[in-house]
Amino acid sequence: MRIIRIDDLTASGLEDYARLTDVVLRRLQEPAGGLYIAESTKVITRAIEAGHRPRSFLVLEKWLSEIGDFAERFGVPVYVGDDSVLSALTGFSLHRGALASMHRPPLAAVNEVIADARRIVILEDLADHTNVGAIFRAAAGLGADAVLVTPRCADPFYRRSVRVSMGSVLQVPWTRLPEWRDARGILKAAGFHIAALALDDAAVELDRFAAEPPERLALVLGAEGDGLSRAAIEAADSVVTIPMSRGVDSLNVAAASAVALWELRAR
Numbered sequence: 001m002r003i004i005r006i007d008d009l010t011a012s013g014l015e016d017y018a019r020l021t022d023v024v025l026r027r028l029q030e031p032a033g034g035l036y037i038a039e040s041t042k043v044i045t046r047a048i049e050a051g052h053r054p055r056s057f058l059v060l061e062k063w064l065s066e067i068g069d070f071a072e073r074f075g076v077p078v079y080v081g082d083d084s085v086l087s088a089l090t091g092f093s094l095h096r097g098a099l100a101s102m103h104r105p106p107l108a109a110v111n112e113v114i115a116d117a118r119r120i121v122i123l124e125d126l127a128d129h130t131n132v133g134a135i136f137r138a139a140a141g142l143g144a145d146a147v148l149v150t151p152r153c154a155d156p157f158y159r160r161s162v163r164v165s166m167g168s169v170l171q172v173p174w175t176r177l178p179e180w181r182d183a184r185g186i187l188k189a190a191g192f193h194i195a196a197l198a199l200d201d202a203a204v205e206l207d208r209f210a211a212e213p214p215e216r217l218a219l220v221l222g223a224e225g226d227g228l229s230r231a232a233i234e235a236a237d238s239v240v241t242i243p244m245s246r247g248v249d250s251l252n253v254a255a256a257s258a259v260a261l262w263e264l265r266a267r
Helices: 041-049 061-074 083-090 110-114 129-141 159-164 180-189 206-211 230-235 253-263
Strands: 002-005 035-039 054-060 077-081 098-103 119-123 146-149 174-176 193-197 217-221 238-241
Touching: 035 041, 035 159, 041 054, 041 061, 041 098, 054 061, 054 083, 061 077, 061 098, 077 083, 110 146, 110 174, 110 180, 119 129, 119 253, 129 146, 129 159, 129 253, 180 193, 180 230, 193 230, 206 238, 206 253, 217 253
Parallel strands: 002 077, 054 077, 119 146, 119 217, 146 174, 193 217, 193 238
Antiparallel strands: 035 098, 054 098
16 A cells, blocks of 8 residues: 655645535535545545546554545555644544545536436436535435436535435445536436426425326436425426425425435335
């Protein structure tokens, strides 16, 4: 292994790990250099199993053995330091022990991602990385074949998204959609029925919609505050709502995704 022990923040090669706090990451749409950060040995393992290549590793001493095989296989640097130094570098405590800077794979074309799909999820302009990660986990566990995200949606490969998803963003195929004026045509040409999950007087209740679901379905989920845009509603073939009680009008978007995917699962 190419082990490099660090005791300050000036060591060459540490740029990938500098200032990884969510406050900084939220200001970026795509990180420079085509990279993303995998956190924890479980997520690192899933990334490598998905065919992604590491650029380097950053670990606490006691976690060195956990990534030793990967470091030897790829021949990349392993930066080792104590928690105080690594926390000062990244902006948070490495209580999961290991980070990997991974080469970001190029995004596939939408048609390629949805070619064989029957159930897909579309995320419109979600800003919260936790919600994005949670929806990917629901998509993986409840049978969605792919996830598409709009141009302004938070990056599924951000550190928090990857962590919350338990690495599911590395398992579920995903890519970015163009704007709705073009996205609708792509989806309709592929035979998808577009269902917008939204509050609307004309919406059909989820259980009724799921009783006879379309063969190919694209479920559209909207931003945390404002919900779906008017463009998304107008692009939809159906508007669907989850029936609620006790004066509650809606669920958190991640919870709503899980409820809808469960109800619409292939039977």
